[in-house]
Amino acid sequence: MSVTILIGTGISASAFSHQFKGDVEIYEKASRVGGRLCARNYKEFILQFGAQYATSSNSIFDEYLIKTGAMNHNASIYIEEKNKFEDKNVWTHEEGMQFIADYGFLGKKINFNSEVIKINQKNNTICLSDGTIVDYKKLILSIPHPQALNLLGELDYECSFEPCLAIGLCLEKGSSFELNAIKPSNKAISWIASSRFFNKQIPESVLIHLSPESSKEMYYKNKETIIDFAKENLHNFTSRSLNIVYSDIFKWKFALTNKKMNQEKYIKYSESIYLIGDWINGPRIENAFLSGSSLAMDLNR
């Protein structure tokens, strides 16, 4: 039994991997890094389906963000409830937010398409979806609470997650959405942003996040119905008719946690198992980052 095993490659795992001085073996169920930092390419377009921007109030996170190539800027966001624009200091990445997570894994080997389906705490092993059994000395879970609970069997920690449906619309050249970003007070939609929000060079797309309520209502509808629903609601926010050349959706089952700021940054579950992620220290990218980096710093001692 030799290694420290890290499950997941979201920003909390990335922060852990970046700071941890020992060897680490990484397993990720998806085919790429980032977790909820997730953009997809369509031709020259970038559809940023997951988190839109990071905020930072911590110098360690600031330094990390600079190294990833993220941009710090003031973004004007229209807040419908107040009927005014607010300037917010944000970090975005012009290639997509997953590049912020990507940086923490530089030089590390990641086992992609490797879902951990079972943890055997008695003999310190994990089982992967292809049946492979791997020993661990220390096991770090950087996955959302419901998935951690499922693997561990019990977890004495209250927390819930809401789903989110993300819809991306690629616009024909010459067609443009008026505003960079909107926080609607509308019950159906919680966020709308043009790709100008993070990159002014690429062909424009518009990203829409449905509210938790409408995400739940629409979750099992087909793709076309979800896209039509988003387009109908988008009309309330633009006087222009948009020419859409391509559209796609992304379903987040565990998108947003209700967990507010907590004192503890990570959970020591047992002598060999630790939990990190946004559901422990707070619901944002920065909190997830600090969760992973705090654990790494403590284990380095």
Ligand SMILES: Cc1cc2nc3c(=O)[nH]c(=O)nc-3n(C[C@H](O)[C@H](O)[C@H](O)COP(=O)(O)OP(=O)(O)OC[C@H]3O[C@@H](n4cnc5c(N)ncnc54)[C@H](O)[C@@H]3O)c2cc1C
């Ligand atoms: C639509 C949306 C918009 C958001 N907007 C913002 C925003 O603008 N600003 C902000 O600060 N935050 C935002 N957030 C929240 C932010 O994205 C999260 O707080 C943060 O990314 C969480 O990182 P994490 O490392 O804790 O978890 P995750 O990013 O969820 O990472 C978990 C990883 O574990 C992998 N995994 C899960 N189960 C297994 C398994 N059994 N085996 C192997 N791998 C597994 C997953 O594939 C994933 O890669 C948003 C989230 C969503 C979904």
